[in-house]
Amino acid sequence: MTEVVVGIDVGGTNTKFGFVDKVGHCYREESILTNAQEPPELFASRVAEAIKGEFTSLRSTHSMIGIGIGAPNANYYRGTVESPPNLSWKGVVDVVGLFKKHIPLPVVITNDANAAALGEGMFGAARGMKDYIVITLGTGVGSGLIANGQLIYGSDGFAGELGHTIVDVNGRWCGCGRRGCLEQYASAGGICRTVFELLAVRREDSELRSISFDELTSIMITEAALRGDVIAREAFEVTGRILGLKLAEAVAHTSPEAIVLFGGLAHAGDLIFEPTHRYMEQYMLNIFRNKVKLVPSGLAEGNTAVLGAAALIWHELTRRG
């Protein structure tokens, strides 16, 4: 019998799950609608039924030994999801408790970025490392910090909010109510804002001058930059300078062996990696220079989150012995 865990990725629209063995092989990945407006009890029971259904064909050869869940605003210590921005669940929902009712196995939950960090360490770009940081550059900027081989949850389970470190106290307004958070600069939406600032300040021609704020996407900026558009290239330079500075500061905190970047903006490849790495080195304290690797995710695109959630529960089962 091969032992597998269930990795569940709770998203605003879809919830994906898959059965993952200890070397990161993913069996029967499935996706069902989250139906975020439903009560969470119903959600848990639907997902649990789907898991049991899918597991039928594996039952003779595999044993299911635990469940890991990655979800927005999840709290590892309490097993809860708290006022998630993309789900209409109210207040504090005991997600771990709800799942255990249906499937009596060890269940652990954490936020998506933390799950991704454990996934990179177990199956991806940070395999074998004891000290590293994973940053997601997507709609938001999330992060997971690993030190001494352990995820840093902090005193309240909310550690690793690098997207809300401050670039400029008088900077761009953030959804969190403060100003100048890294998330407003180094996310997919952040680089769009940077383009609009540059269009306002600079005089160069740019194909981006014909696109409205509502229409502009980070993919358009990447494509324009690849065609040599000056404003688009400068937007990556600015983004790399800001992200590089904040990564240098993160290095001063935990001195990681590597920083793994993934999510939408990381797909721009060298356009974002090159300036980010250059500025990170420039702004880094001398004792850390030329040591910290800046690398893309080593997890297969598409099931990153499921592998991350699976790594979370594998990590937990290993720790508990």
Next chain:
Amino acid sequence: MTEVVVGIDVGGTNTKFGFVDKVGHCYREESILTNAQEPPELFASRVAEAIKGEFTSLRSTHSMIGIGIGAPNANYYRGTVESPPNLSWKGVVDVVGLFKKHIPLPVVITNDANAAALGEGMFGAARGMKDYIVITLGTGVGSGLIANGQLIYGSDGFAGELGHTIVDVNGRWCGCGRRGCLEQYASAGGICRTVFELLAVRREDSELRSISFDELTSIMITEAALRGDVIAREAFEVTGRILGLKLAEAVAHTSPEAIVLFGGLAHAGDLIFEPTHRYMEQYMLNIFRNKVKLVPSGLAEGNTAVLGAAALIWHELTRRG
């Protein structure tokens, strides 16, 4: 027989040591000259002889089970001190190896701020906490980060350099060769620089206008502030704003239960704690607000460093079982 460890604090001028039991009682604290211009071999042999001499009177009732050393630029993983700024030792010195030659016991070394962090956790203000940060506001700004009950050494042993996170990339020149490091704002020398900036910009009378840059000390600023001097009070406000911002960012990394401040500038008490706490809350992400304690050191002034070094080896002996 009561078990004790030796805590050694290597300073530029004096080296202190003491025998410390598991509850932080310190027996026979002694100080000898470091004689920094001597070769490190001679230094280790002199300190070892002094330890053996002092231990004679304890030998019948106490057993010595390990040695912890706090020293500038010490590397925990390698057991070395590397090009220390205040000692004339050249290159990489195997301090752990040198001590073991004279006293065949477990020996561990780390930098002073890390040792202090362990000391606060074992004997001081962070007793019983698993996630906290200790910041020293002295000649420099040092720090030690504890997460999951463990000191974060990072991949290379140099983690926790919060004094070299950047306040302003175009800011004050730092000894590290870069600009705008926190150390140039939140140290004893940093607040003096802030006073000189304020004297240049503001028009208010101040008793500090009669003091030269070379003469000014942070103690003079504290005394002036207590007498109501406007410039001196504003200097604490500015320092608190900058330190509070960087502490809010540190919280976003590791989400500590408490931050312990100690060293010269922390002696200013409320003058520095009040604005630092106020700005830390202001700049902190909402999920962390009203949770993080900002507290002074709980270690007896004077033997903080010896207790820290002792905590280091106690921590290590406990970990090794």
